[in-house]
Amino acid sequence: MKFLFAVLAIFVVALPCAWTKLELDAGPSFNVIDYGATGNGQTDDSQAFLKAWKDACNASYGTATLLIPKEKTFMLQPVLFRGPCKPPTVHIKLKGTIIAPNKIEAWKLPKSTRMAWIRFRHISGLVIRGGGWGLIDGQGSPWWNSYFNTEIKRPTALHFRECDYLFLSGLTHINSPKNHISINRCNNSLISKIHMIAPDESPNTDGIDISQSSNIVIKNSKMETGDDCIAINHGSTFISIIGVFCGPGHGISIGSLGKNGAHQTVEEIYVRNCTFNRTTNGARIKTWIGGQGYARKITFKDIILMEATNPVIIDQQYNPYDNVGGVRVSDVSYHNVRGTSSSMHAIKLHCDKSVGCTNIELKGINITTITGKKTYASCKNVKGVCSFCNPHVSCLSHKGSN
Numbered sequence: 001m002k003f004l005f006a007v008l009a010i011f012v013v014a015l016p017c018a019w020t021k022l023e024l025d026a027g028p029s030f031n032v033i034d035y036g037a038t039g040n041g042q043t044d045d046s047q048a049f050l051k052a053w054k055d056a057c058n059a060s061y062g063t064a065t066l067l068i069p070k071e072k073t074f075m076l077q078p079v080l081f082r083g084p085c086k087p088p089t090v091h092i093k094l095k096g097t098i099i100a101p102n103k104i105e106a107w108k109l110p111k112s113t114r115m116a117w118i119r120f121r122h123i124s125g126l127v128i129r130g131g132g133w134g135l136i137d138g139q140g141s142p143w144w145n146s147y148f149n150t151e152i153k154r155p156t157a158l159h160f161r162e163c164d165y166l167f168l169s170g171l172t173h174i175n176s177p178k179n180h181i182s183i184n185r186c187n188n189s190l191i192s193k194i195h196m197i198a199p200d201e202s203p204n205t206d207g208i209d210i211s212q213s214s215n216i217v218i219k220n221s222k223m224e225t226g227d228d229c230i231a232i233n234h235g236s237t238f239i240s241i242i243g244v245f246c247g248p249g250h251g252i253s254i255g256s257l258g259k260n261g262a263h264q265t266v267e268e269i270y271v272r273n274c275t276f277n278r279t280t281n282g283a284r285i286k287t288w289i290g291g292q293g294y295a296r297k298i299t300f301k302d303i304i305l306m307e308a309t310n311p312v313i314i315d316q317q318y319n320p321y322d323n324v325g326g327v328r329v330s331d332v333s334y335h336n337v338r339g340t341s342s343s344m345h346a347i348k349l350h351c352d353k354s355v356g357c358t359n360i361e362l363k364g365i366n367i368t369t370i371t372g373k374k375t376y377a378s379c380k381n382v383k384g385v386c387s388f389c390n391p392h393v394s395c396l397s398h399k400g401s402n
């Protein structure tokens, strides 16, 4: 399996389809029912899951499988599945449904430590597959209603930390209290065929947040949530997002980077064949004024827009007054971005006076409004090239016709 990931990591930019089917060795299987899980949707099944996990993680040969059977609903309190594990691969076969407690008061965790519901930590070779059946329901609505109560920290549904060679596929994730998946300090991972659903108006229900991770591929997935479809944050490199359908939600976002003066970096991000349906942003890069670091080598290619509001946006927190510095944005390319914008202001390249944005390339852009009105672009402190751009981006130098 590690070999496959290595192949994937090398070819991902040039050859995103190099991924082949994951083959798992035979090994022992551990069914949560055999550990006392009821699967009645009411009883707390966390202890049974943890016992089954302990055995799977300590299995002595092959790929250990933790089985969560079909047609049952398992209610889990906040749980931590921890490695390192003995087998080179631990496979969680999630065919049933996992749900969170249905009321905030029912969560068995002190308020201060409610960071995430289901956590995976320090596991190499974790495979979670739903085969299209598996469902993870965060029962988020009571949490969304408490949005304005700052005492209540809303948890992430699924949190992966220090999980290298993570493989996640075939799952549906619904109604997280906050973001659906967060990935931190994980390298060499593949996420595919997942579907996320949360209401348009549910606050901060991002699809996937990535930080301090490298060589991550997210492909062939659909994210219909209330916030960013995918957010790529500090310390992320070599992230590929291919064939992702976003919307409703806020689109794909690099950052925000550099909040409160932080030094943060993101580079080598590759977004291809993605669709934005009625998202508030499409392809966005956002940095804070006064921050440090960079966002560079970022490509958005073959992007389809369906009534996106800010289809192409770089927001470096333009500041006309102070020379306080900012996160550098450079080597960004938007290539073949087509479709409709719900606003006439289709392209915003707003960079700060002190750092500016350099080597920004737009090529083959055609953004119109649904009503056929002409769109326009605006920019501040940007250097770069534009070829075949509708709308015309007057601040960039031009190649070809417009």
Ligand SMILES: *[C@@H]1O[C@H](CO)[C@@H](O)[C@H](O)[C@H]1NC(C)=O
Binding pocket: 054, 058, 060
């Ligand atoms: C792991 O398995 C070994 C036998 O293979 C056993 O001796 C040990 O107690 C197990 N550890 C845990 C934590 O279950």
Ligand SMILES: *[C@@H]1O[C@H](CO)[C@@H](O)[C@H](O)[C@H]1NC(C)=O
Binding pocket: 164, 186, 187, 213, 214
């Ligand atoms: C993950 O990748 C980063 C950046 O390439 C590297 O610094 C880090 O050591 C890697 N972590 C592991 C566990 O391989």
Ligand SMILES: *[C@@H]1O[C@H](CO)[C@@H](O)[C@H](O)[C@H]1NC(C)=O
Binding pocket: 220, 221, 242, 243, 244, 245, 273, 274, 275
């Ligand atoms: C593009 O993405 C869509 C999903 O949005 C997928 O169905 C299609 O196969 C992808 N096409 C290519 C050429 O990757």
Ligand SMILES: *[C@@H]1O[C@H](CO)[C@@H](O)[C@H](O)[C@H]1NC(C)=O
Binding pocket: 247, 248, 277, 278, 306
């Ligand atoms: C786009 O979003 C709208 C409104 O949410 C929805 O009705 C429509 O079916 C979506 N289009 C596609 C192709 O999914």
Ligand SMILES: *[C@@H]1O[C@H](CO)[C@@H](O)[C@H](O)[C@H]1NC(C)=O
Binding pocket: 366, 367, 368, 390
């Ligand atoms: C841009 O898109 C509009 C609307 O789909 C289409 O009519 C027009 O021909 C396109 N222009 C180019 C240069 O592709």
